[in-house]
Amino acid sequence: MRPFLSLALLVATAPQAAPRVPAPAFALAQVQQVPAPGAETSVPPPSAPPQSLPEAPVEASSRPEPRVPAEAAEASAPPAGVRSSAAPAQGTGEVPAGEPPPVDDPSLAPAAEPAPTVETDSAPAATGVAGQEAPPVPDDAPVLASDDLAADAPRTTDARQQRLVNGAPLYNPNVSVHIVQKKRFADEGRHELTVYPATVQVNGKYTNHAGTAAHYTYHLQENFALQVMGQYNWYSNESAFNLELIDKVREQAQAASSLLLVWGAHAGVEVTPLYGKFAFLNNSLAQFSVVLSGGAGVGSTRHLIRPEVTNEVEGESFRVPARFGDTGTKFMGSVGGGFRLQFGESYALRVEVRDLIYTARVDRVDGCNLADFEALEAARSANQDFASLNLSGSCRYEKFDGVDPKTRKNYREDIILGRDLVAEPSSDVLNNVSFYAGFSVLF
Amino acid sequence: MIARTLCVFASLAVSLAAPVAAAQDDENVLDNVVVRNRLYAPGGKLEVSIGVGLPLQTHLTAHYVFNAGVAYNLFNTFAVEARAGYAASRHTGLARSISESFLNREDKRVTDELEDLWQMNLHGVAGVRWAPIYGKLSLLSDLPAHFQAYVWGGGGLGSFKRNSVIQCTQVVNRDLGICDNRTSVDDRGSATQDFWVNESRVAPVVSAAVGFRFFIRDTHGVRLELRDWVFRDNYRVNLMRDAWEAGQATGEPARSPGLTHLVQFDLGYTFSF
Incomplete structure (x- = not known):
């Protein structure tokens, strides 16, 4: 069995290693030309009549350099079928590596120039024909994908149509870029600090949560990261739906089902299996990643003992705020997914949905179990001092003793409510699904 | 045993090292070309769609919405759309549990109807779809998926029904919470x-909705959206148990009943002509 496993593992390893070797299949994938049909609305207003291409200065550049539009090429006397020479050595993908070798015209391509100067091959010849100094051409000068498209070229040879938007010819319907784009920003080895000013629970049936979270991520690899996250819910209470059930039909969720999360901390991993890009209104470009995360940690929980009430004492009304009881720290798991939208090298926006899963068993409130509450209730009826009772060590009976000087609320009245919560110990697995929106700084 | 384990670990190390090294090589070829031209242009096309919506969360009712729609794309980013369909709806187990237990709750003789109990059935809406975002995802490295992200807004009419879980006009068995003519006490069906x-x-x-449409070739598409159906709630308050159990109308309409939201995850298919 184990040899089979080892063999299977090696077989699985091979395809991953393959891209490092210039395998034909990979090359084919890169060269596949997809003549884009073009979008009417993505092309700027009708262009001026075709004009000869201004000559481009020969200049080394890491950016994709313009190639010669068809008219210009024809004006420079290369016959049909003559195409630019090989692709830039790295990355741009404008010219696929696997296409048939170009027919180089000596008059167009200086012999001394190696492949990377494709885009400017025709510049010297054009200058010679014109006999004049060529006007300077900006970096985002016209680009033509392929001479095969020469017949269709007139509609895209206008410089305005082919100007680069954020580094790419957004309006050029003839541009054929290789299918797999390089990521614009590398994440590997970088740290990312994220703040989520607002996290809001979206599946609040019996509970509502809102809070703030912070998130640290170390990107071990381009698509894999370690993360640590902390969250504090500055609002956690039972939902209006639960209170409606109590008010109208004398029903409520089990204690375990309405457990509230006060804070949580967890660590885990994050993967970015997908990345993409989009254009907003055909103009602004952005890169995004789909992020998936998972982790485990702990969270502190509480439960509502008594909602906000009005206390009537000697004809005077006092508003008594809601009271919560500590139900302990629980194990917590986390799974989530969302988008990370990157702006420049150092900033990103994150929009995610995370499910905090925690086990909930309510058998103690403020450390007191059912026996403790029974003893407290008996002592309350007899008007005894709680300190003399034989309670469990964790029971914080002080929380159920005394009178609030501001609201004149007698805390002993809450003992019966606490006992109700643990009278029938309940357990549940809660899913606290929240929406997270935040921003990141990468360094 | 140890040797085999070492072999497995060695294989794992190789498999992990390969993409890492490849990624390092790729670092040098990161470039600025981040966009290609829009491959799919729905502008000027008519499209039809079908979809099914599942509830994201259920309280007292659950809805499963089946829809068919027709849309005309005025531009690549803007369309008008009409949708009609039927929502199969039911009471949740929680609602049934409340109805059964409340029959025997003698301590609550005056109460209000519960909120958000209307169930939507037939419905039709017309609206506009604005898709300002066009993008693509890299799936499995070599497979690009082109998509539009959109927001949708519109309105229409719907037929609704409401079955109370509080007011039973003819109590059959109070202890068992039976308010129907079942032949066997254990068989609600x-x-x-x-x-x-x-x-x-x-x-x-x-x-209203937000969603994505993924293009599959020129004519097909898959739609994923989050849709909220909103309608005005309507229920009665100050109901007297004696009156409703005598079959008499009781109570008065709530003054501020609020709105009911049915939030659905919608999965659909579109075909463009």
Whole structure:
């Protein structure tokens, strides 16, 4: 069995290693030309009549350099079928590596120039024909994908149509870029600090949560990261739906089902299996990643003992705020997914949905179990001092003793409510699904 | 045993090292070309769609919405759309549990109807779809998926029904919480008629959505969206148990009943002509 496993593992390893070797299949994938049909609305207003291409200065550049539009090429006397020479050595993908070798015209391509100067091959010849100094051409000068498209070229040879938007010819319907784009920003080895000013629970049936979270991520690899996250819910209470059930039909969720999360901390991993890009209104470009995360940690929980009430004492009304009881720290798991939208090298926006899963068993409130509450209730009826009772060590009976000087609320009245919560110990697995929106700084 | 384990670990190390090294090589070829031209242009095309919506969360009712729609893309980013369909709806187990236990709750003789109990059935809406975002995802490295992200807003009419879980006009068995004509006390399905107060109405409905449409070639598409159906709630308050159990109308309409939201995850298919 184990040899089979080892063999299977090696077989699985091979395809991953393959891209490092210039395998034909990979090359084919890169060269596949997809003549884009073009979008009417993505092309700027009708262009001026075709004009000869201004000559481009020969200049080394890491950016994709313009190639010669068809008219210009024809004006420079290369016959049909003559195409630019090989692709830039790295990355741009404008010219696929696997296409048939170009027919180089000596008059167009200086012999001394190696492949990377494709885009400017025709510049010297054009200058010679014109006999004049060529006007300077900006970096985002016209680009033509392929001479095969020469017949269709007139509609895209206008410089305005082919100007680069954020580094790419957004309006050029003839541009054929290789299918797999390089990521614009590398994440590997970088740290990312994220703040989520607002996290809001979206599946609040019996509970509502809102809070703030912070998130640290170390990107071990381009698509894999370690993360640590902390969250504090500055609002956690039972939902209006639960209170409606109590008010109208004398029903409520089990204690375990309405457990509230006060804070949580967890660590885990994050993967970015997908990345993409989009254009907003055909103009602004952005890169995004789909992020998936998972982790485990702990969270502190509480439960509502008594909602906000009005206390009537000697004809005077006092508003008594809601009271919560500590139900302990629980194990917590986390799974989530969302988008990370990157702006420049150092900033990103994150929009995610995370499910905090925690086990909930309510058998103690403020450390007191059912026996403790029974003893407290008996002592309350007899008007005894709680300190003399034989309670469990964790029971914080002080929380159920005394009178609030501001609201004149007698805390002993809450003992019966606490006992109700643990009278029938309940357990549940809660899913606290929240929406997270935040921003990141990468360094 | 140890040797085999070492072999497995060695294989794992190789498999992990390969993409890492490849990624390092790729670092040098990161470039600025981040966009290609829009490959799919729906502008000027008519499209039809079907979809099914599942509830994201259920309280007292659950809805499963089946829709068909027709849309015309005025531009690549803007379309008008009409949708019509039927929502199969039911009471949740929680609602049934409340109805059964409340029959025997003698300590609550005056109460209000519960909120958000209307169930939507037939419905039709018309609206506009604005898709300002066009992008693509890299799936499995070599497979690009082109998509549009959109927001949708519109309104229309819907037919609604409401079955009370509080007002039973003919209590059959108070202890067991039976308010229907079932032939066996344990078999709710044997009932052919129930005696809960029910209402129906036709009311305006507003719908809003955000979603993605993934293009599959020129004519097909898959739609994923989050859709909210919103309509005005309507229920009665200050109900007297004696009155409703005598079959009499009781209570008065709530002054501020609020809005009911049905939030659905919608999965659909579109075909463009």
